[in-house]
Amino acid sequence: MNNISAFGLLLLFIYFSMVPSYAQKKNDLEGRWDLDIEFQGKIQPSWLEIRHSGHDTFIGRFVFAFGSARPISEIKIYGNRFTFQIPRQWEPDGSDMILHGQLKDNAISGTILYTDGSIIHFNGKPAAQLPHIENPQWGKTIALFNGQNVEGWYFDSDDSHWSVSNGILTNVKGGANLISKEKFTDFKIEAEFRYPKGSNSGIYLRGRYEVQIADNFGLEASDIYFGGIYGFLEPNENVARPAGEWQQYGITLIGNRVTIVANGKTIIENQTIPGITGGALDSAEGKPGPIMIQGDHGPIEFKKFELTPIN
Secondary structure, eight states, X not given: OHHHHHHHHHHHHHHHHHHHHHHSXXXXXXXXXXXXXXXXXXXXXXXXXXXXXXXXOEEEEEXXXXXXXXXXXXXXXXXXXXXXXXXXXXXXXXXXXXXXXXXXXXXXXXXXXXXXXXXXXXXXXXXXXXXXXXXXXXXOOEESSOSSOOTTEEESSSOOOEEEETTEEEEOSSOOOEEESSOBSSEEEEEEEEOOTTOEEEEEETTTEEEEEEOOTTSOOOTTSTTSBTTTBOOSSOOOOOTTSOEEEXXXXXXXXXXXXXXXXXXXXXXXXXXXXXXXXOXXXXXXXXXXXXXXXXXXXXXXXXXXXXX
């Protein structure tokens, strides 16, 4: 029995010493990367995730300057260089997008062959590791919308259709986004809003993570529908009310973990947001950021918008 047990232990030792040797080995390119891309004459934020699937296969996700997170079926890695191809997302015509990059000094850089044939340059650094506070001490609640005007906010373009009347903040049609002048780190938000049929908006947490607002009443829950973190986190149910009715969000963001209570139901609970969503203001995930209300898609109204920061 002793000899058999010793032999069995030897086999187990050999097995467990060999299998993790490739399963746990991590390529230096693996991880999440906050990118800056040169697009449409300015620097815009982007995001990339690289991870292994099996022994020598790499997959991932990619967020361009706009749109949702896109799955990458295969990332080819050659030493410190990598490349992948991804289908176009919004353009009816054009080619697939092809990205070529390299790793040097814990940063990545390279080019993107865009769908129209143009070349876009990018640079990236590892996404920040954001600390999570288990039992936060909450500070004083701030009325970001004061019921009278847009004091404390600014527009990101001259094409603004925002106004305040009878205590209601209204955007009548697609135009400028509304951005808070103050920046925040960890906080909770209480908001009440409504929208007409077919409209679309969103609340960007730290200006980087969009909580979707859209007329999706009666549809199956989705990460691109009402209450989702756009392209990343899907609510456990769609609790959207019909268009024209007032709706409520209670949103808590600590580090990169989010909890969302919509219309009295918890639909996302303490889930990690992997990275920035399309339309973000920047990709500097380790820094405080403003609140942005999306105004470039459709009409939206707010009668309450309060924020309570963590001390």
